[in-house]
Amino acid sequence: MSNLPVLVLNSGSSSIKFAMYEAGNGKREKLFDGAVDGIGTAMGTFWIKDAAGKKLVDQTPPLPSRAEAFALVAAALNSADFPKPAAIGHRVVCAGPTIRENQLVTPQFIDELESYAELAPLHTPIAVYILRESLRLFPGVPNFSCLDTYFHRHFTEEVYTLPLPPEYAAMGVRRYGFHGLSYESIVHELEPKVPERLVVAHLGNGASISAIKNGVGVDTSMSMTPFSGIISGSRTGDMDPGVLIYILRKLAAGKPGTLEAADELESIIGKKAGLLGVSGLSNDMRSLREAIAAGNKDARLAVTLFTRLITKYVASYFAELGGMDMLVFTGGIGENDGDTRAEVCAGLSALGIKLDVAKNKSRGMATISAADSKVVVRVIPPAEDLMIVNHVVRLLH
Ligand code: ADP
Numbered sequence: 001m002s003n004l005p006v007l008v009l010n011s012g013s014s015s016i017k018f019a020m021y022e023a024g025n026g027k028r029e030k031l032f033d034g035a036v037d038g039i040g041t042a043m044g045t046f047w048i049k050d051a052a053g054k055k056l057v058d059q060t061p062p063l064p065s066r067a068e069a070f071a072l073v074a075a076a077l078n079s080a081d082f083p084k085p086a087a088i089g090h091r092v093v094c095a096g097p098t099i100r101e102n103q104l105v106t107p108q109f110i111d112e113l114e115s116y117a118e119l120a121p122l123h124t125p126i127a128v129y130i131l132r133e134s135l136r137l138f139p140g141v142p143n144f145s146c147l148d149t150y151f152h153r154h155f156t157e158e159v160y161t162l163p164l165p166p167e168y169a170a171m172g173v174r175r176y177g178f179h180g181l182s183y184e185s186i187v188h189e190l191e192p193k194v195p196e197r198l199v200v201a202h203l204g205n206g207a208s209i210s211a212i213k214n215g216v217g218v219d220t221s222m223s224m225t226p227f228s229g230i231i232s233g234s235r236t237g238d239m240d241p242g243v244l245i246y247i248l249r250k251l252a253a254g255k256p257g258t259l260e261a262a263d264e265l266e267s268i269i270g271k272k273a274g275l276l277g278v279s280g281l282s283n284d285m286r287s288l289r290e291a292i293a294a295g296n297k298d299a300r301l302a303v304t305l306f307t308r309l310i311t312k313y314v315a316s317y318f319a320e321l322g323g324m325d326m327l328v329f330t331g332g333i334g335e336n337d338g339d340t341r342a343e344v345c346a347g348l349s350a351l352g353i354k355l356d357v358a359k360n361k362s363r364g365m366a367t368i369s370a371a372d373s374k375v376v377v378r379v380i381p382p383a384e385d386l387m388i389v390n391h392v393v394r395l396l397h
Contacts, residue, residue: 002024003022003023003024003027004022004023004024004086004087004393004396005020005021005022005023005031005083005084005085005086006020006021006022006023006085006086006087006088006089006389006392006393007019007020007077007085007087007088007089008020008021008088008089008091008385008388008389009088009089009090009091009130009134010090010091010384010385011066011070011090011091011126011127011130012126013039013122013126014037014038014039014040015035015036015037015038015039016035016036016039016066016069016070016073016130017033017034017035018033018034018035018073018077019032019033019034019385020032020033020077020082020083020085021385021386021389023389023392023393028386028389028390029051030051030385031050031051031083032048032049032050032051032056032082033048033049034046034047034048034049034056034057034073034076035047036063036069036070036072036073038063039063039065039066039069040063040064040065041062041063042062042064043060043061043062043063044060044061044062044063044069045059045060046058046059046060046061046063046069046072046073046076047059048076048082056081057076059072066126066129066130067133070129070130070133070134070137071137074133074134074137074138077138078137078138084141085138085141086141086396087141087142087143087144087392087396088134088138088141088142088143088144088392089143089144089146089388089389089391089392090105090127090130090131090134090143090144090145090146090388091146091148091181091384091388092113092127092145092146092147092148093120093123093124093127093148093178093226094116094119094120094123094124094147094148094149094176094178094225095113095116095145095147095149095176096112096113096115096116096119096172097116097172097174098112099112099113099116099145099147100147100149100150100153101147101150101153102144102145102146102147102150102391102395103144103145103395104142104143104144104395105131105134105135105142105143105144105145107132107135109131109145110128110131110132110135113127113128113131113145114128116172119172119173119224119225120225121266122266122270127145131143131145142396144391144392144395144396146181146387146388146391146392147180148177148178148179148180148181149176149177149178149180150180150181150184151177151180151181151183151184151210151217152175152176152177152180152210152217152220153217154216154217154218155175155177155217155218155219156218159175159218159219160174160175160176161174161175162174162175162223162224173224174224175220175222175223175224176222176223176224177208177210177217177220177222177223178206178208178220178222178226179202179206179208179210179220179222179331180217181382181384181387181388182200182202182330182331182382182384183200183202183210183212183217183220184387185382185383185384185386185387186200186328186330186380186382187212187215188383188386188387188390189380189383190326190380191215194212194214194215195325195326195376196213196214196325197213197321197322197323197324197325197326198211198212198213198215198321198324198325198326198327198328199211199212199314199317199318199321199324199326199327199328200212200327200328200330201310201313201314201327201328201329201330201331201334201344202330202331202334202382203310203329203330203331203332203333203334203337203340204232204331204332204333204334205232205233205234205283205332206226206232206233206235207229207230207231207232207233207237207306207310207331207333208220208221208222208226208229208230209221209229209230209310209313209314209317210317211317211320211321213321218320218321219317219320221237221238221313227269227270229313230306230309230310230313231273231274231275231278231302231305231306231309232274232275232283232306233274233275233276233283233284234270234271234272234273234274234275234276234277234283235269235270235273235274236269236273236274236277237274237309238309239269244265244269247265247268248261248262248265251264251265274302274306275288275302275303275306276302277302278298278301278302278305279291279296279298279299279301279302279303280298281296281298281299281302282299285303285332285333285337285340288302288303289303289337289339303340303343304343306340307340307343307344307347308347310340310344311344311347311348314327314344314348315347315348315351318351324351324375325375325376326375326376326377326378327345327348327353327375327376327377327378328377328378328379328380329341329377329378329379329380330379330380330381330382331382334379335363335364335379335381336363338360338361338362341355341360341368341377341379342355342357342360345377348375351374351375352373352374352375353369353373353374353375353377354369354370354372354373354374355368355369355370355373355377356368356369356370356371362379363379364379364381365378365379365380365381366378366379
């Protein structure tokens with residue numbers, strides 16, 4: 001195969017990130033990456049850097065809406081300054097019960113995805129918009145959807161079924177799981193020696209844990225939405241559903257319609273909760289660690305809730321997998337915060353997990369378990385973009 005420029009697009013609520021890779025014969029070389037950030041503000045940022053980190057574009061444009069932001073990206077990438085993409089791979093966070101495979105994006109596919117927008121109102125409408133615009137602004141270039149739920153497609157019925165009457169399952173209410181491209185990249189990195197019983201903790205702004213058997217995802221902490229599972233930057237994670245009803249009733253009492261109350265509830269459990277909510281300070285682990293060092297008790301409590309729940313999930317997956325050969329930490333916190341790794345692993349000492357204190361100080365790729373640990377503990381940075389490029393190359397052929 002000759003070298004193909006493959007564009008990776010990752011669109012979120014306030015930013016669009018992108019990277020161009022040259023792909024061919026097993027080669028994956030990043031040519032440049034960039035982002036538009038601050039969508040919905042009068043002064044956003046738009047930058048593109050080459051592989052050596054040199055800024056090729058550096059602007060602070062007004063970005064009143066997603067339309068201006070994506071138009072900027074498309075205009076730059078369609079200009080003579082950059083190679084025309086041979087294909088585009090989109091990270092799609094959540095799909096729906098009938099969309100389980102990564103595939104070529106067609107207008108019919110986008111309509112099908114849109115029909116599931118209510119399942120993921122914070123993600124799917126954005127994905128639908130960007131996919132339609134991408135077909136329009138990059139005419140003739142094949143676009144592919146790469147799902148964060150794809151890695152979790154082999155879940156058995158008892159893992160994906162939520163304990164509700166069957167009419168809800170028929171609407172698509174089930175466990176999908178997220179961060180699949182990250183999990184996939186960890187398995188890819190471990191190949192060809194993927195441990196039989198593997199647990200991966202993806203700890204970033206959003207955080208989840210997965211149980212992986214022989215390279216296949218068998219369980220994960222997030223469910224129908226990324227609100228579930230362990231606590232993250234500003235999300236609650238698992239919580240008594242009765243608490244939601246209680247808050248919803250309180251909100252609905254002062255509102256004309258329950259839909260407005262539902263929006264407010266969503267904002268409370270998604271943007272004001274988690275590490276931010278409990279600490280009252282920040283969703284950022286670096287700030288929380290500084291506050292803990294300065295004696296801040298609320299920051300300490302927030303981080304303890306976080307690490308305690310990670311420990312519980314890892315231990316439950318130890319049971320589910322019938323043991324554990326390897327535990328991998330990944331994501332911004334997993335890669336960089338030795339204190340989080342040490343606190344989680346201290347809670348797992350009953351399973352024979354032991355860290356090497358000196359090795360745990362390292363950042364990035366490393367094995368950090370002690371020589372006599374019963375479980376190998378590693379740190380592996382995620383490589384979601386590369387997984388998208390791999391899917392695109394596979395689907396192109
Ligand atoms: P996202 O889910 O947005 O991709 P990241 O994977 O980049 O997030 O992770 C962001 C988190 O990683 C933040 O909580 C940040 O504080 C944390 N983090 C990044 N670098 C460090 C560090 N050196 N020490 C501790 N935490 C860090």
